[in-house]
Amino acid sequence: MHKPRSGHVLQEVLGFADETPSRKEASHRQRLKRLLSGKLDFHGEYSNYAVHSWHSFPAKFPPQLPRLLIRELTEPGEIVFDPMMGSCTTLTEAMLLNRRALGSDIDPLALEIAKAKLKTINASDVWATGRRILASAQKACDRNADGLAKEFERRFNENTRTFIDYWFRKKTQLELISLVREIECLLDPCLRDFFKLVFSSIIITKSGGVSLARDLAHTRPHKVEKKPTSVFVEFWRRLQRVLRDYYPAASVKDPSIFEADARNLPLRDNSVDLIVTSPPYASHAIDYMRAHKFSLVWFGYPVEHLSALRKKYIGGDSIGDVRLLPMPKHSGQVVRSLSHLDSKKGLVLHRYYSEMMQILLEMFRVIKRGRAVVVVVGSSRMRGIDVQTDKCLSEIGEEVGFHLVHVAERRMDRDRRMMPARWHGNGGNNIELRMHKEFVLGFLKPASEP
Numbered sequence: 001m002h003k004p005r006s007g008h009v010l011q012e013v014l015g016f017a018d019e020t021p022s023r024k025e026a027s028h029r030q031r032l033k034r035l036l037s038g039k040l041d042f043h044g045e046y047s048n049y050a051v052h053s054w055h056s057f058p059a060k061f062p063p064q065l066p067r068l069l070i071r072e073l074t075e076p077g078e079i080v081f082d083p084m085m086g087s088c089t090t091l092t093e094a095m096l097l098n099r100r101a102l103g104s105d106i107d108p109l110a111l112e113i114a115k116a117k118l119k120t121i122n123a124s125d126v127w128a129t130g131r132r133i134l135a136s137a138q139k140a141c142d143r144n145a146d147g148l149a150k151e152f153e154r155r156f157n158e159n160t161r162t163f164i165d166y167w168f169r170k171k172t173q174l175e176l177i178s179l180v181r182e183i184e185c186l187l188d189p190c191l192r193d194f195f196k197l198v199f200s201s202i203i204i205t206k207s208g209g210v211s212l213a214r215d216l217a218h219t220r221p222h223k224v225e226k227k228p229t230s231v232f233v234e235f236w237r238r239l240q241r242v243l244r245d246y247y248p249a250a251s252v253k254d255p256s257i258f259e260a261d262a263r264n265l266p267l268r269d270n271s272v273d274l275i276v277t278s279p280p281y282a283s284h285a286i287d288y289m290r291a292h293k294f295s296l297v298w299f300g301y302p303v304e305h306l307s308a309l310r311k312k313y314i315g316g317d318s319i320g321d322v323r324l325l326p327m328p329k330h331s332g333q334v335v336r337s338l339s340h341l342d343s344k345k346g347l348v349l350h351r352y353y354s355e356m357m358q359i360l361l362e363m364f365r366v367i368k369r370g371r372a373v374v375v376v377v378g379s380s381r382m383r384g385i386d387v388q389t390d391k392c393l394s395e396i397g398e399e400v401g402f403h404l405v406h407v408a409e410r411r412m413d414r415d416r417r418m419m420p421a422r423w424h425g426n427g428g429n430n431i432e433l434r435m436h437k438e439f440v441l442g443f444l445k446p447a448s449e450p
């Protein structure tokens with residue numbers, strides 16, 4: 001067959017220009033299948049480039065995973081969406097690849113992290129401002145400790161003060177107030193968001209941090225006696241680390257970030273080109289709010305407000321006032337098997353699969369026809385039973401209208417994708433093996449109405 005001549009060149013460059021919708025869908029399906037059948041472990045690959053290492057976040061993606069999917073399944077300028085963006089790994093990669101990044105989350109800290117990560121900062125402004133706010137904060141601590149103590153009383157309500165008093169030393173409290181006050185006064189929103197992120201990153205850390213909690217980054221805080229650490233020294237250290245690997249994520253367009261419950265997205269039908277996302281585990285296995293409130297209280301959120309918000313997170317373990325949906329066959333069986341052993345846990349699982357059904361329905365609505373939705377989920381055991389998240393979510397996805405193209409399994413890099421501490425140290429047993437495995441579900445929205 002000879003090559004097409006003039007008039008066809010543009011079609012060749014644009015790739016799909018002469019394709020009918022069903023051929024487009026077929027090639028998308030093949031591509032998705034090929035990608036998910038390939039190697040998805042990325043162990044040993046360097047992941048701390050650009051802004052990826054700026055803030056701890058449990059169960060974050062290795063950036064190579066969304067990168068591969070975005071590069072192969074979209075064209076520059078197309079819209080890549082993550083409705084549970086967390087530390088915005090998908091959005092960062094979308095921007096680095098010149099796609100339009102769109103992201104949402106229910107978690108206020110995720111939104112703060114995204115605001116800071118996705119803007120371009122000027123390193124020399126950061127150094128100069130960092131020095132200045134540290135000097136002013138230190139001066140306030142040295143000369144106006146009484147004023148800061150009054151500010152503490154004024155800023156926080158009683159419950160929030162009790163929480164802070166339990167988890168932070170008095171001296172640390174005053175240092176944190178003096179620093180956050182300086183940050184709030186910054187007029188440049190980019191610098192303000194950036195320094196809020198650095199501030200939060202000295203509290204939510206893998207080990208240590210300036211609170212009295214250990215394992216905050218794993219969302220399993222427990223109180224320990226620690227050597228006192230200076231907020232100012234930690235802040236300066238983090239600033240240096242954050243800027244070490246920094247380069248901005250260039251984009252054809254600014255990212256759009258918004259607060260939303262993934263079950264109810266304020267987006268038009270058929271409006272995004274690719275979704276790459278990962279939901280929380282069932283039964284609060286990773287309890288985002290439990291850790292994130294250690295930072296959020298300093299940004300003005302009262303603890304009661306945060307506790308109320310926590311109830312709206314997917315995978316919660318309370319069962320009052322939740323909407324349970326009818327489950328398809330296999331998922332219903334898994335829920336029933338668990339209910340026989342433990343009726344409360346059975347309801348918690350039913351809640352999780354119902355919430356995931358609502359999210360899959362929303363993703364089905366907003367993704368364009370013929371395009372892919374990739375959902376990364378961990379395996380979970382409840383009361384010793386494997387609750388088969390891969391099979392159940394595949395089935396639920398098909399129930400809401402998706403074609404299931406492929407389910408891949410990947411081994412998590414145990415040092416990278418931070419998981420709750422109790423999942424570590426179970427050396428080699430079955431539970432430990434399961435918790436370090438996750439599934440990548442590839443769905444496609446059919447090109448035509450059924």
Ligand SMILES: C[S@@+](CC[C@H](N)C(=O)[O-])C[C@H]1O[C@@H](n2cnc3c(N)ncnc32)[C@H](O)[C@@H]1O
Binds near residue numbers: 084089280
């Ligand atoms: C596994 S994390 C996502 C991590 C992300 N892929 C990354 O690379 O950082 C799951 C996210 O779901 C969010 N989430 C939980 N419930 C939600 C809800 N109802 N609506 C939107 N996001 C929710 C959590 O706040 C958390 O950020």
